[in-house]
Amino acid sequence: MISRREFLAAATCAVSIGGNVFAADMLAEAPANAGPKVYGADFTGPLPSSLYLRGRLPPSGSEEATARRIINAAPRSTPLAVMRYFAGLRDVNRDGEAYNAGWASRWNPVIVEFYRATDDDHSGDRTPWCAAFLNWCLERCGYDGGTRSTVSGSFRKAGGLTRSPSVGDVVVFKRGNTGCRGHVALYLGRSGSNYRVIGGNQTDIHGHSSINIRDVPFPGSGLALHSFHRISAFRPAVSPRPSC
Secondary structure: OOOHHHOOOOOOOOEEEOOEEEOHHHOOOOOOOOOOOOOOHHHOOOOOOOOOOOOOEOOOHHHHHHHHHHHHOOOOOOHHHHHHHHHOOOOEOOOOOEOOEOOOOEOOHHHHHHHHHOOOOOOOOOOOOHHHHHHHHHHHOOOOOOOOOOOHHHHOOOOOEEOOOOOOOEEEEEOOOOOOOEEEEEEEEEEOOEEEEEEEEEEOOOOOEEEEEEEEOOOOOOOEEEEEEOHHHHOOOOOOOOOO
């Protein structure tokens, strides 16, 4: 697993939630006297606040071992199958915190593992990780074409652009015209005027940053659809690519 020292604060995407913008250009450390589980208006969006819900301390040896078991058991068939596997996890640590969600005081070694599929620097599991998770799922299944970035906006120029998405295709959201800010996940279908997606770093019904299924966007999220991309565009070529 990846040690805490391997991760530094990184530039990546941000999203406004309830009028507050958390910019990962300079991810702030949680105040020393911050309570471990503080849920409020900032935790109503598809992405949680950069504070409080991401661990600052290293996990225990047994937690590292459990994380390795979980990671090794992940399927390798399709990115959607991988995401469903993680969304369905019921394993919890000694404090009852799920292995598919951010932890209050220690960093979750499962989430930290996802950064292996990126070339960016990170700060434990506090760097927004929706793009890291998708990149890891693509890499797990041997798919080509991942962005190796923690920035959700890096998927905006991915191949396979389509206006008629199928279940399991990539869906990218933007926040206004604020650069790379937004979210990336896999498409599951429509839910009224929203899009049902499965992805990482999405707040669940308890306000935790987790891997789950939810409808995006919604009032107050600040997100809007940017693009859909066929998941088939990320698959490795069946036959050798022609050479010059």
